[in-house]
Amino acid sequence: MSEEEKGLLEEDDTWQELKIPDLLLSDTVRELHALIDSEWDSLQLSACQTAAGRALWKHVIHDPVADILAGETYLRGFYEKIRKDRINNAREVSGVILAVRTLWFDSKLEAALNSFNDGETQVVLLGAGMDARAYRLSCLKESNVFEVDFPKLLQMKTTLLEAAMKSANEHQQLTMTAKSLTRVAADIRDDDWLEKLQRSGFLLERNTVWVLEGIMYYLSHLHAMQVLKTIADNCALSHTVLLADFMNKSTTTLSNSIFHFYSDWPDHLLPSLGFSDVKLSQIGDPDAHFGLMQDPLNLFNKLRNLPRTVQVHPDDGTPCCRLYLVQASGSPNQTIP
Missing domain, CATH: 3.40.50.150 (Vaccinia Virus protein VP39)
Known part of the structure; x- marks a missing residue:
């Protein structure tokens, strides 16, 4: 992310730069989400997408485990959509x-x-x-x-x-x-x-x-x-x-x-x-x-x-x-x- 993009996002502290929790980076949790990515169909994977949205809208939804249930891949993907919407001043921010x-x-x-x-x-x-x-x-x-x-x-x-x-x-x-x-x-x-x-x-x-x-x-x-x-x-x-x-x-x-x-x-x-x-x-x-x-x-x-x-x-x-x-x-x- 460029300094200009980071500055645009930080104008509203609601959308801080994404920080992945340490637990999500552990080998155990990463292996579990690797199984999810390889074995689940689109319907089941939508559950992780929903959890990612709740994790990233944490300023209004207080879900203590949404990030763990979403997984790193879906958190990063959803955050990227929000980042682009904020930079482009979209009328509807993703999620x-x-x-x-x-x-x-x-x-x-x-x-x-x-x-x-x-x-x-x-x-x-x-x-x-x-x-x-x-x-x-x-x-x-x-x-x-x-x-x-x-x-x-x-x-x-x-x-x-x-x-x-x-x-x-x-x-x-x-x-x-x-x-x-x-x-x-x-x-x-x-x-x-x-x-x-x-x-x-x-x-x-x-x-x-x-x-x-x-x-x-x-x-x-x-x-x-x-x-x-x-x-x-x-x-x-x-x-x-x-x-x-x-x-x-x-x-x-x-x-x-x-x-x-x-x-x-x-x-x-x-x-x-x-x-x-x-x-x-x-x-x-x-x-x-x-x-x-x-x-x-x-x-x-x-x-x-x-x-x-x-x-x-x-x-x-x-x-x-x-x-x-x-x-x-x-x-x-x-x-x-």
Whole structure:
């Protein structure tokens, strides 16, 4: 990095020059991430990319293990994107959408848990990836958390966290904030994932928040609908809250897209499946802003000012790629309109 570039970045001390933690440079952790790079597919690798984004947006997301879960390669790659955006005065710095999404899920999860009047609560992270909420959110102190994902991903995650806990450096104070944490090896595209979840201690009759962050659009339409219907069916047994993000069709049909499932109207879809209360936000809305969307000409602010039926931006002819943040709920006594 040139002195001029370094100076531009240091004007805002939010973006300091990247410093790789010593633990990440150890032979043990480097060997683990080498295995990840060589053996994981694009879906699994996206978990490391998400962790890297959270690590680099640490001024708003306080995740004590995001850097270890991301790995040196993804940290450096993500930091390079942020560096270029800052130098070019980009209206949207790389990772801002991930930061807003994370903060939205955090805030809605806490609110959902507070809405449960009594009894023990459960939080299920479907397609948990490298999520570390069980180690960083105090609102989970009375909740039993279940992480559901591929067997080899969960095993690697466990091994990396064990290395972090044993480290005598910056991670020595790492402790779990959730009441309990159970990792469930299952593919949510299979028919038996709920059965495996139950065998691991999940109770259908207990109040539950289901977190589906950054996972729905990787699924086929068939698998996504099956997952949503399975969760909706739980509304008949207990107070159920679903937190999920949905892409619209324009996003998934881009030429380089690796995504499949989409919904232009998730606030219409979810009631048809059995949820009685659905609230939808877009990036930049009052509850999906967090002080990170100040520029009125930011891409996401521009999209919010267009009707959701508009698929192509009238100013430049580019597709209107939207991300919807959706909260839905239901209970045994609900009345579906």
